[in-house]
Amino acid sequence: MLELGFVRENLSLVRQKLQERGAPDLLEDFETLDHERRKSLVEAENRKARRNKVSDEIASLKKQKQDASTLIAEMKQLGAEIARFDEEAKAQDEKLREILARIPNMLHESVPVGTSAADNQEVRRWGEPCKFDFEPKPHWDLGPDLGILDFDRAAKITGARFAIYSGLGAKLERALANFMLDLHTQQHGYTEIFPPFIVNSATLYGTGQLPKFAEDLFKLEGTDYWLIPTAEVPVTNLYRDETLDAERFPLKYCAWTACFRSEAGSYGKDTRGLIRQHQFQKVELVKFALPEQSYDELESMTRDAGEVLERLGLPYRVVALSTGDMGFSSAKTYDLEVWLPSSNGYREISSCSNCEAFQARRANIRVRRGKGKAEFVHTLNGSGVAVGRTWLAILENYQQADGSVVIPEALRPYMNGDTCITPIAR
RNA sequence: GGAGGGAUGGGUGAGUGGUUGAAACCGGCGGUCUUGAAAACCGUUAGCCCCACAAGGGCUCGGGGGUUCGAAUCCCUCUCCCUCCGCCA
Numbered sequence: 001m002l003e004l005g006f007v008r009e010n011l012s013l014v015r016q017k018l019q020e021r022g023a024p025d026l027l028e029d030f031e032t033l034d035h036e037r038r039k040s041l042v043e044a045e046n047r048k049a050r051r052n053k054v055s056d057e058i059a060s061l062k063k064q065k066q067d068a069s070t071l072i073a074e075m076k077q078l079g080a081e082i083a084r085f086d087e088e089a090k091a092q093d094e095k096l097r098e099i100l101a102r103i104p105n106m107l108h109e110s111v112p113v114g115t116s117a118a119d120n121q122e123v124r125r126w127g128e129p130c131k132f133d134f135e136p137k138p139h140w141d142l143g144p145d146l147g148i149l150d151f152d153r154a155a156k157i158t159g160a161r162f163a164i165y166s167g168l169g170a171k172l173e174r175a176l177a178n179f180m181l182d183l184h185t186q187q188h189g190y191t192e193i194f195p196p197f198i199v200n201s202a203t204l205y206g207t208g209q210l211p212k213f214a215e216d217l218f219k220l221e222g223t224d225y226w227l228i229p230t231a232e233v234p235v236t237n238l239y240r241d242e243t244l245d246a247e248r249f250p251l252k253y254c255a256w257t258a259c260f261r262s263e264a265g266s267y268g269k270d271t272r273g274l275i276r277q278h279q280f281q282k283v284e285l286v287k288f289a290l291p292e293q294s295y296d297e298l299e300s301m302t303r304d305a306g307e308v309l310e311r312l313g314l315p316y317r318v319v320a321l322s323t324g325d326m327g328f329s330s331a332k333t334y335d336l337e338v339w340l341p342s343s344n345g346y347r348e349i350s351s352c353s354n355c356e357a358f359q360a361r362r363a364n365i366r367v368r369r370g371k372g373k374a375e376f377v378h379t380l381n382g383s384g385v386a387v388g389r390t391w392l393a394i395l396e397n398y399q400q401a402d403g404s405v406v407i408p409e410a411l412r413p414y415m416n417g418d419t420c421i422t423p424i425a426r
Numbered sequence: 427g428g429a430g431g432g433a434u435g436g437g438u439g440a441g442u443g444g445u446u447g448a449a450a451c452c453g454g455c456g457g458u459c460u461u462g463a464a465a466a467c468c469g470u471u472a473g474c475c476c477c478a479c480a481a482g483g484g485c486u487c488g489g490g491g492g493u494u495c496g497a498a499u500c501c502c503u504c505u506c507c508c509u510c511c512g513c514c515a
Contacts, residue, residue, distance in 0.1 A: 041484085048483085063444085200505095
């Protein structure tokens with residue numbers, strides 16, 4: 001969320017930034033509403049000042065056992081007026097907050113200007129896409145052929161966009177999660193968190209999923225509970241409504257969780273395979289940084305995520321998202337895209353964002369240095385990385401002519417020494 | 427699921443409907459004393475909003491609503507925590 005005062009003082013800048021994102025102008029009524037709210041506020045507060053004063057007078061009259069009925073009659077009248085102006089101010093305040101809550105973050109000046117993902121800028125590449133001397137299979141054929149992935153039974157048990165991993169497939173999923181967690185906790189200094197997969201509305205509001213994106217989420221009927229779309233939500237909200245000590249900064253956390261997304265509005269997209277599921281696993285990185293640290297921390301977080309793919313020998317590239325492709329809460333985002341033979345191209349496997357103070361303002365997460373005044377922290381989050389997509393990237397990139405899949409070296413300790421997945425009888 | 431008890435400033439914890447935005451203690455900060463430190467003593471120590479040159483004003487005692495001229499205090503409701511019972515991985 002942006003600060004009310006900031007929007008008031010930078011109205012044209014905010015509008016320009018909205019335009020760069022391709023977002024609609026949400027600020028048409030802002031100025032009048034803001035003005036009227038303050039007018040009602042002053043009217044109410046002047047009367048409250050009077051009320052406070054007269055209340056003291058009434059108290060002292062009563063103490064001296066004198067009659068206060070004239071004053072009390074005046075106060076009755078005043079009370080009604082106060083209630084009216086309070087109500088007015090509250091309604092205007094709510095409208096204003098509603099507007100503010102739906103305004104996306106201001107974009108960092110380094111974000112490439114564009115209208116869609118096509119304008120994203122490649123920053124760097126790692127690795128060479130492998131050349132096959134046979135026709136490579138997509139993972140949605142490879143997995144079922146190997147007997148480690150089953151879409152049909154998942155559809156029976158639940159529905160479309162779910163999958164069942166079995167045997168070495170299930171083990172590979174687990175191995176990947178452990179490999180990633182170990183890398184980040186042991187080599188990169190992140191503290192592991194295992195949070196709830198279910199959160200309340202206030203938490204989702206804090207990271208920016210609510211109020212605007214409710215339709216992307218699964219809600220538990222009859223409750224205020226929602227399934228998390230990413231571990232960013234519970235982990236960033238760890239410190240909601242808290243003031244932290246600057247000494248320990250930056251704070252770095254990683255978490256493995258299942259993620260749940262309704263994928264409303266993506267009908268027909270990526271309907272085959274594991275790319276777009278309602279439930280998937282992800283190792284998430286979250287940082288709380290001082291404002292002057294946050295862009296360096298974004299770079300190192302992006303490298304930390306990239307190292308996962310490098311150790312697994314998966315070719316990838318890093319792109320800076322353009323203004324037209326940016327998420328709601330982010331000021332700057334790098335996507336990591338892994339090479340997928342089935343797409344003959346790069347597909348998103350991680351997204352690393354600096355949200356600056358946008359989430360911290362919503363979630364009221366502050367930091368105090370020394371005796372200074374508390375200020376809002378900068379929050380960052382990035383996938384480190386999406387486990388399900390890594391799973392399919394390994395299948396596709398490490399497939400052999402005979403239909404088997406070689407396990408990357410770095411993963412073998414996590415697979416009890418298994419070096420290869422070969423077709424099994426079902 | 428049932429029955430009780432709680433929620434007050436950075437912490438512990440008082441608080442009879444009317445100078446209680448809030449005692450006291452601890453902690454923090456500043457000072458006196460001291461070569462320095464400790465101890466002792468003195469002082470100080472919430473946030474947000476409106477207006478703004480300044481002065482000033484308003485709100486906040488878990489959240490929301492109500493009663494009242496006036497609510498930390500009375501009523502309703504929600505959330506969370508604790509104890510006991512039931513159920514349970």
